[in-house]
Amino acid sequence: MENPIQNDRRTVRLPILLSITLAAGVFLGATFFGGSKGITDVARGYTKFKEVLQLIDNNYVDTVNTDELVDYSITKMLEKLDPHTYYFNPKDAVAARSQLESGFDGIGIEFNLYKDTVYVVSPLVGGPSEAAGIQSGDKILKVNNEVFTGTKVDNAFIFSKLRGPRGSEVKIEILRRGVPKPLAFQLKRDRIPTYSVDASYMIDKETGYVKVTRFSESTYDEFKNAVSSLKTQGMKKLLLDLRGNPGGYMDRATNMVDELISGDKMIVYTDGKDDRYDRQTRTKNVGMFENGSVVVLIDEGSASASEIVAGALQDHDRALIVGRRSFGKGLVQMPVNLSDGSELRLTISRYFTPSGRSIQKPYTHGDVESYEKDIKNRFSHGELFIADSIKNNPKLQFRTDAGRVVYGGGGITPDVFVPRDTSMMTPYLYELFGKNIVRDYAVRYVGENKKQLEKLTFADYLKTFTPSEADMEIILRNANNDDIKFNEQEYKRSKPYIRTYLKAMIGRYAYQKRDKAGLNNEFYQVMSDLDEGYKKAVTLFDEAEKLSRTSVSLKDGKK
Structure with missing residues (x-):
């Protein structure tokens, strides 16, 4: 044989x-x-x-x-197709899908990697770490008896060791400030929710603010909960912040629009080579906030599903759009799971706003590099700073319900332009952020001043607290110890931002409660003092209300 x-x-x-x-x-x-x-x-x-x-x-x-x-x-x-058709190998496919999921299985900590060492920034309320008594500032020494320091430790390594199947156990050894010997914890992993509505609070007695960072599995439910809560507090005006929101699930975006627009109106439609993927999505439900005035903030980082929301609200004159021209992604991808666990996200159609405009910015097949440089080119051409620098294609004019001219072929152009403020941005500031100098000091400050901070309500903290010159000196000293070369001129430019950011981070760690559905209200309320887009938007509700009334008064919503 x-x-x-x-x-x-x-x-x-x-x-x-x-x-x-x-x-x-x-x-x-x-x-x-x-x-x-x-x-x-x-x-x-x-x-x-x-x-x-x-x-x-x-x-x-x-x-x-x-x-x-x-x-x-x-x-x-x-790469020979469009810039948004993409392939993920099995490992990357899992990571890509997890970004749009509503949670993950792990031990529930926010961490910071500093000088090859992992520090606990804060345990998440309701998670295994908080229940076990792990505290902000704890240094993780070992995980399952494996040393957790050194050059091998990066974000991927940390995730691989701390995340795992729900119910599985992990042993953590930490070193705590003021405790001479390491402490050991036996944790059982559990579901840790992640959130896409990052802030939801009342600016004044009538104006509510909602910040949406992406459109994930839970976004629509989070948005409804936020609007419902704000309405019980007296909200009659809504500031919806979509700046930096890269998009996500289209149906979560259209559902959000349906809560803001009354009647039977087009939200978005798609058109492609294969008729099977052509869809029309219209308003159909009685929404939670169909009558109050709405202002929407967008910028060059608002893309895809964010642009669907802004485009529909603009075309129906339901909201005043404020900020800078959005990214310009009007292509629809269908995820195709391949048999080895990899994933293909294939462009199958274009989407169009109710007025008929495609907001997809121009691209050349195979020239991904030029496409990716678009935002950089906007910066160099002055578009992020001067409204007149926005170059819309005059051949792609469309009209809103009230007859206003809007443009297609390059994102959503705002009704009111707000330039990007870079006056306090310096290389020195970027180095501080890159090495988490300010955030690390905020964690330390809260730990050392916990009793004093507990005596203040957040409202009192917001009005009365200001980081001292001594605090600023410690930040400079810490930066110098971390090999960040001091630049006096750049520091003076950035000092107001550093001080405000420090106050925002201290406020976050001292007062934020994760049982408020992951809201970072404290951080955003402090930072709003330096947010020119935010400050401009809150002055425009009368204009937004006038715009909405004009549209409603027109027969069938058209001239």
């Missing part, structure tokens, strides 16, 4: 990788290109790819990793 054939791991894995590629190719060909010609083209391409990959695997002079070659080839292929 002949000896059986024995294959090494690469030989066994190669057909598997190729079958995954073929399965994805046939699926995409049949689904998106249609007809036998598309399938034939895909099969021909697969045959060529298979030949090349097998030749490399069998004959190339050095050992190669075929997994990496396949991933690389897919990534480079997709």
